[in-house]
Amino acid sequence: MLYAIETEEITKRFDDIVAVNKVSISVKPGELFGLLGPNGAGKTTLISMLSTIAEPTSGKAKVWGFDVEKESSKVRENIGMVFQDTTLDDRLTGKENLDLHGRLYGLDGKTRKKRIEEVLALVELTERADSIVRTFSGGMMRRLEIARGLMHHPHVLFLDEPTLGLDPQTRNHIWEYIKILNKVEGVTIVLTTHYMEEADHLCERIAIIDHGDIVALDTPEALKDGLGGDVIILQLEKPDDKSKLCDIYDKNGCAKIVSRQNDEVFITVKNGEHQIPHILSLASNAGISILAVSLRKPTLDDVFLHHTGRAIRDKRVSEIEQVGFKIRSRRK
């Protein structure tokens, strides 16, 4: 088996909305792979298909060598899943939740006992093992779910927005667990996130997904280097001057246009500090007045912006995303 996960033009439609559009990806065993995209981009739908919860409309996918449709039971034995929303039984204790899980996956009594201790220690919940889950904080529940997902030694672990809604400190903690799991237990991990920092910090490779399409796929460094240098953001006095300014830079060849939004133009240049005077003089020669300039190292946000023309944090949710979001909340 060459790949832990391999998909071939996998597609999912809901009525007339394409949630995942002909996605082909391969993930190597032991890799920490990220799916980065805004809400409604199709991340959850994609991993739902990989984890046999949703059936693909068309296309194929193999997880740990097994076909998700024809050998779903085999796939289920080999994966662990941590959903976006809690799936714990909140009337039972942490230990009971883990024990029931172990039973469902056919672990015998001795193995269960040993493994429960191991996974609880890993997520530092040993002391709360016998408390009712209802009394847990959000972060503790998430940790318990991660522990539960690991109970049966899965080869592939799916984490759907593992740190959504958690405070920064807890988030850092969860990141550490995820790294340890990947390194120490050697689990292949596929996580979805819409936090740039998370994808950047954790993942060895990232697939950027938008409207169901993979728009870019590489290591975080390569994705950022692909932008061609430092990012300069120019705020214009008159938004109408945008295209004129872009044309000038295009012709001059000194900068690469990343995107233009409202009254701002994003460009990338090599050696940003030294290029700013040149960039500004080109603008002033053309009679375009610039209100503000900022320079920074590229982030994955810029990569997303470059590929989709929108910021991942964009508050304005487009129509199709809203529909996708509605579908998800209805299905909860």
Added chain:
Amino acid sequence: MKKVLNRALQTVYTMWLREMLRFWRSKSRIIGSLATPLFFMVFLGAGFNSSFQVGGRPFDPSYLAPGLIGMVVLFSSMMGGVSIIWDREFGFLKEILIAPVSRFFVALGKAVGGVTTSVIQGILIMCIARLMGIEYQSLSGVIAAIAVMFVSGIGFIGLGITVASRIDSHEGFQMVMSFLTMPLVLLSGAFFPISKLPGWLSLLVYANPLTYGVEALRYFLLGESIIPIFRSITILFAFALAMTLLGGKLFGKMKV
């Protein structure tokens, strides 16, 4: 083959174990659920006794006991089946559906767990009624009555699961409880003899599976019934089997 059977049994046992753990944690709810039938028995029994005559004799409050046991088993079983909606609402259903186990055995385990809690509650009512002075005809009758509770419980849990896999919110649950369970109880002969009913009512009563449960309980506990016991038992078994198959099948198709 042996391995498959083992896994199936383990799945059923796991789901049963979960229901037991939850049952044990909700002791106060159990006590609350026993209150309604007890009030019925005490107040309705006393009220009927002082106002009505059946066949020339004053109404005997012990007549109500089998009906109320049937009512508790019905409520608790329907609740057990419909609780799948809660599992979906609070996410636990996903955890089950993604496990490498057969959904049919998951549903069966849930049913066996639910029926266990129903039978426990039925037995509690039976004991309390005994303490209140209602006499049962024999010990073997009591044991047979427990078996009747079990079989009818399975049927109503199957019905609950069937309904639950068709509705997608807990608002729907309220509808089911008011439009399904109350008529089932009122049309079962739990509170009145079914021998002299007008035609339309008699039709509804005989179409109601709970009628046969109550009649069988009354036969085994008090030694009297209008419907022949053999017919009641056959219908209860057929109902339980049909509902298990239907519930199991619909649960298998359930989406999260």
